[in-house]
Amino acid sequence: MRQFQCLPDCALCCRASPVTVLPHEVYILQSLARDLGVVVKFAPAYNVADVQNGVRIALSYLMLLDDEGKCPFLRGTKCLVHDLYKPLTCRSFPYLPKVIRYELDPIAKEVRMEINFVMSTLCPVVRKDLSPGDVAKMANVKVAVEYAPREVAVAKETVAKRLFYARILSDLWQKGYVELDDGSAYPHLPVVNGFSYIRRFRPELTLKDLA
Structure with missing residues (x-):
């Protein structure tokens, strides 16, 4: 089985669906969008409620597609942020x-x-390279890493960063600074960015620590 390699000038992954990004990535991408003159919109995705402080904490966002159904950073087949900051989800695609x-x-x-x-x-590369049976085997990370080592490595990095947020919130919960509950039970509470929220308690944390 040969290793995964993107097709040149293929932008299908930039048109498939909204891109899931982590809370700190919202700020990075908003800054780049301002510099590049790009309109970018985000919608909160998974969130938990902090009922003690009366907010919902967004732990992920969706970077929405533009009116043409493509990534707002896509120009033709060129990603404007490819060499600046490419979101983790994009870097791990198609894993x-x-x-x-x-x-x-x-x-x-x-x-x-x-x-x-x-x-x-x-x-399209996955469809060309892999049979349905091979695709099913990719659920095993030991198999997937042989086919797409760079993409699997980024996926592991993404998991580590999601766990970083989870561990900080757990620590704050255990110390009594927050009281967490299922966010779906509190739709009326305002949503705050997860990175911004944990910095209230960990002001030394910067974007560079997670980027």
């Missing part, structure tokens, strides 16, 4: 999460997470 499941343990006061990955058949 993407199939299931991301967060669990709040109110006894241990822990935020736990489970992620299962899949090799996306939206990618």
